[in-house]
Amino acid sequence: MNIGKRIAALALTGAVVGSGLIATTAGTAGAATQGEAVARSCYGNALSYTKDAGTHIYPNYPNFYYLIATSNCADINIKTNTDRYVKVCFLTSGGGKDCQDNYKLATKGDWTVIATNVRDNAKFQFYFRSDAKSTGYSAA
Structure with missing residues (x-):
């Protein structure tokens, strides 16, 4: 059970961090001087x-x-x-x-x-x- 919770927490953390990077990259790529x-x-x-x-x-x-x-x-x-x-x-x-x-x-x-x-x-x-x-x- 402990291993299952750790994997789930790790997967959730990865998803949150990944979505933040995607949002940040998309916002920067669309900006024009x-x-x-x-x-x-x-x-x-x-x-x-x-x-x-x-x-x-x-x-x-x-x-x-x-x-x-x-x-x-x-x-x-x-x-x-x-x-x-x-x-x-x-x-x-x-x-x-x-x-x-x-x-x-x-x-x-x-x-x-x-x-x-x-x-x-x-x-x-x-x-x-x-x-x-x-x-x-x-x-x-």
């Missing part, structure tokens, strides 16, 4: 894009419209399906374009910040160094 939460919010609202061959600008023909920066992201980001050199051109209040001086290398499958500290509702286009077709995602 503020930076991770912001990135999820930004990238979670990403839009797919397809830039046709023969042009450097996206979006372009036939619409010739601009993308609009949102409050979801503080930056303009791109995730290309092939390595691409990209910069951003902003629509100015006078109706002209203000393009960044330098291209940034966006590597295949990675999010790349192309422009930082972009104001909400800023209108912009991506300008690719190559006129080859490009596909991927953008978040702004």
